[in-house]
Amino acid sequence: MEILLIENVTHLGVRGDVVNVKDGYARNFLLPRKMALPVTAGNKRQIELEKVRAEKLRAKELADAKSLAEKIEAVSLAVTKKAGENGHLFGSVTNADVAELFKGKGFTLDRRDITVPHIKDAGTYTVEVRLYSGVHAKVSLEVSAAAAE
Template sequence: MEVILKEDVANLGHRGDVVKVADGYGRNFLLPRKLALQATANNKAVIEQMKAAAARRSATEKAQAEALAAQLEPLTLSFTRKSGENGHLFGSVTSADIAHELETKGFDVDRRKIQLVEPIKAVGETSVAIKLYREVTAHVKVTVAAEGAAEAETAEAVAAV
């Protein structure tokens, strides 16, 4: 069965592509979810119009993603967590924590776009990638400090005065 994709489908194609799929996959998955249309002559004409609109939309989305990436690049996010003596955190800093911190700074970024292979479990500085669009990725610096270390530094500063 030939279908025209209305949305990007992972491992299949991008919006507007004409692809050949198994009958069951097209009938039971793509068509009911409105991810695709059957490839007929009328639908192909409609899709050409949709492709032009999608190209314009894609260009604006990419421009917005690049502007957001330019704002995110100089950003440094700081977290304070309890840690052991060797700098290993008792908890961790996850993509949800990073997304929440970005939200408090005025950036609306979905946590699924934050590309952490595994949660941050050590004190220190880490660069975290945020995939904003297909070819647009921003890197944000994340600093994790030990909770007790900040109090100890403050006590030393007071004692020195």
């Protein structure tokens, strides 16, 4: 079935694309969630308007994401975790921890968009934040160890 995407759909396409999907996927998932429209003779004009609108919106979202990336890269984060005598952390620093740090700085980010390296020791690490397709921000994360009681 040929459909027009109204929203960005992971692994399928972006807003404004016309794609072919299986009938069941379109009928049972995309169409009921208002993520797509079927391509019919009556929708052709609407599809053209949707493509123009989607292109303008995509350009605006890209500009906003680049602006946000600059603001995020200016921030440096610091976290203190309990550690053993050898400096090895009890637990690790996760993307949810980093999302909370960003929240404290005034940025609301989804934890799934944050890529954190495996952190088990104190030190300085680079965290990557995915903001938009092709727009990533790298932030410095300072991890310090606190003595366990």
